[in-house]
Amino acid sequence: MALVQPRDGSPKRPDEGLLVPALIFIGVLATWEILTRLLEIKPYLLPSPVLIVQTVLADWPTLFSNYRVTLSEILLGFVLAFVVAMALGIMIAHSSAFRRGVYPLIIASQTVPMIAVAPVLIIWFGYNIIPRVLVTALIAFFPLTVTTVTGFNAVEDDEVNLFRSMNGTRTQIFFKLSLPTALPFIFAGLKVSATLCVIGATVGEWIGADRGLGHLIVLDTAQFDTPRVFASILLLSISGVALFLIVSLFERIALPWRHGKQAPDYRSLFLPWRHFYASRTAATIPKKEV
Amino acid sequence: MFGRIGSLAHGDVTKLSVEKLTRSFRDQHGRPLPILEGIDLYAGENEFVAIVGPSGCGKSTLFNIVAGLLLPDSGHVYMNGKDIKGTPGSVAYMMQKDLLLDWRTILENVTLGPELSGEPRPSFRNRARDLMRRFGLEGFESFYPSALSGGMRQRAALLRTVLCDKRVLLLDEPFGALDALTRAAMHVWLLDIWQDFRRTVLFITHDPEEAVFLSDRIYVLTSRPARVKGIVEVSLPRPRGHEIIGTLEFAQLKRRVLDLVWEEEARSLRSGPSECSGDMGDD
Numbered sequence: 001m002a003l004v005q006p007r008d009g010s011p012k013r014p015d016e017g018l019l020v021p022a023l024i025f026i027g028v029l030a031t032w033e034i035l036t037r038l039l040e041i042k043p044y045l046l047p048s049p050v051l052i053v054q055t056v057l058a059d060w061p062t063l064f065s066n067y068r069v070t071l072s073e074i075l076l077g078f079v080l081a082f083v084v085a086m087a088l089g090i091m092i093a094h095s096s097a098f099r100r101g102v103y104p105l106i107i108a109s110q111t112v113p114m115i116a117v118a119p120v121l122i123i124w125f126g127y128n129i130i131p132r133v134l135v136t137a138l139i140a141f142f143p144l145t146v147t148t149v150t151g152f153n154a155v156e157d158d159e160v161n162l163f164r165s166m167n168g169t170r171t172q173i174f175f176k177l178s179l180p181t182a183l184p185f186i187f188a189g190l191k192v193s194a195t196l197c198v199i200g201a202t203v204g205e206w207i208g209a210d211r212g213l214g215h216l217i218v219l220d221t222a223q224f225d226t227p228r229v230f231a232s233i234l235l236l237s238i239s240g241v242a243l244f245l246i247v248s249l250f251e252r253i254a255l256p257w258r259h260g261k262q263a264p265d266y267r268s269l270f271l272p273w274r275h276f277y278a279s280r281t282a283a284t285i286p287k288k289e290v
Numbered sequence: 291m292f293g294r295i296g297s298l299a300h301g302d303v304t305k306l307s308v309e310k311l312t313r314s315f316r317d318q319h320g321r322p323l324p325i326l327e328g329i330d331l332y333a334g335e336n337e338f339v340a341i342v343g344p345s346g347c348g349k350s351t352l353f354n355i356v357a358g359l360l361l362p363d364s365g366h367v368y369m370n371g372k373d374i375k376g377t378p379g380s381v382a383y384m385m386q387k388d389l390l391l392d393w394r395t396i397l398e399n400v401t402l403g404p405e406l407s408g409e410p411r412p413s414f415r416n417r418a419r420d421l422m423r424r425f426g427l428e429g430f431e432s433f434y435p436s437a438l439s440g441g442m443r444q445r446a447a448l449l450r451t452v453l454c455d456k457r458v459l460l461l462d463e464p465f466g467a468l469d470a471l472t473r474a475a476m477h478v479w480l481l482d483i484w485q486d487f488r489r490t491v492l493f494i495t496h497d498p499e500e501a502v503f504l505s506d507r508i509y510v511l512t513s514r515p516a517r518v519k520g521i522v523e524v525s526l527p528r529p530r531g532h533e534i535i536g537t538l539e540f541a542q543l544k545r546r547v548l549d550l551v552w553e554e555e556a557r558s559l560r561s562g563p564s565e566c567s568g569d570m571g572d573d
Contacts, residue, residue: 165378165381167406180391263434
């Protein structure tokens with residue numbers, strides 16, 4: 001059974017790659033639902049998917065007020081990790097003193113368990129959002145820093161020489177050569193960081209918080225309110241996936257050359273007959289010569 | 291042997307001359323490793339000059355110096371009497387690899403030079419569009435380099451070099467990576483283009499036939515450290531087509547270049563690999 005017919009030459013559409021995982025996911029949920037019902041598993045041990053969704057709907061006000069806190073920690077942590085990783089990555093890639101002096105320390109810092117650092121941060125910054133955002137950023141910045149350094153180092157000497165032979169300035173070399181070369185690497189790092197941010201924010205709240213889904217999970221576990229624990233987990237994983245997808249969307253827009261042979265014509269996106277437009281341009285690819 | 295009967299301007303002002311150029315690098319033990327030793331060469335206005343030498347002899351180092359990317363230890367690079375050593379942007383430089391940037395369309399790639407020098411976009415875009423057809427790239431303006439064949443990529447790189455709008459072009463083995471058939475087609479095409487654009491060209495190659503077919507004068511270099519082993523003036527009439535390869539004159543010229551290359555080969559084999567240690571292979 002051919003579920004999806006890949007069209008020749010055209011770049012893969014995003015929905016084509018999602019069909020199989022979606023089917024597997026639905027299958028797992030169905031099995032889970034049936035097993036919990038047949039074996040009469042107690043909800044505090046393992047709530048069924050339907051019960052989890054019901055809990056989300058029933059407890060929405062409580063969940064949402066906590067979710068807002070966690071989400072802002074995730075997003076602030078992500079932004080902070082991004083800014084720090086960019087700054088570090090660019091400095092490490094462009095200064096050999098920085099690379100020799102600071103890069104090994106950053107790598108060594110990853111052996112420090114962040115869970116152990118979190119309480120110290122609370123002592124320093126108090127019982128507020130700052131230590132949680134910091135834990136999130138601390139967990140998320142590292143892979144992004146590494147990929148950023150790798151990306152900027154991927155610039156070839158000959159490419160720099162090409163720009164220099166055309167009298168290109170350092171600024172031009174950075175924005176027109178180094179940055180575009182590094183971008184695919186940076187996006188790869190951003191995807192990893194995005195998912196790590198969800199972990200970071202949750203862990204940060206376990207250590208010490210009076211609000212947030214991580215905090216709620218701690219409370220609910222103590223009271224064996226397992227369905228609501230799962231409801232919180234559901235919201236957290238949805239946020240992780242959503243953040244990942246948003247990064248992927250930006251990647252598609254920022255790196256059109258990775259997804260097709262021709263520069264996209266964004267004007268056509270705003271035309272109702274864009275499908276006609278797309279098929280027409282695809283049909284008029286000129287023949288290669290020599 | 292040095293009389294020039296070429297159809298091009300001769301005996302005129304020297305457009306580009308390189309005088310007593312010397313440069314050495316350091317090997318991994320910090321010992322000086324001479325690469326270029328007193329290189330003299332000149333290219334007159336609108337001349338096509340080929341530089342032939344064994345691979346790794348320092349031809350690319352020579353070009354990097356002429357392009358102003360690298361300073362010589364001693365010697366000068368004159369363009370119309372002005373010393374241009376250490377000043378990038380005086381000549382247009384096409385390196386061995388096509389170095390097309392993946393994220394730029396072909397149109398954006400070929401107009402990199404004028405874009406970097408701050409020329410207004412519409413003016414250079416129009417200039418490029420006109421030339422795209424001449425370079426066999428028409429219809430590919432909005433495509434990324436990944437959509438192009440090897441020959442097209444080389445032509446795009448050459449168009450980028452031409453659009454830098456310099457009187458002197460340095461071409462470092464531009465067709466080295468192409469298959470023989472594509473290469474032969476590119477030779478005829480390049481001469482055709484060159485007749486129209488009339489620039490002074492310095493052309494590195496290790497193919498004697500390519501050198502004879504394309505150029506007005508051939509400099510044969512020794513293996514490292516590079517010195518000028520011999521000069522062969524090519525007085526074949528222009529415009530040249532492929533039929534010229536079968537002529538006696540062509541064969542004799544090619545033979546002369548090969549003799550110089552073989553002589554050098556034999557000498558460097560006798561003297562052993564002592565001078566070829568280190569990892570400074572730059573071409």
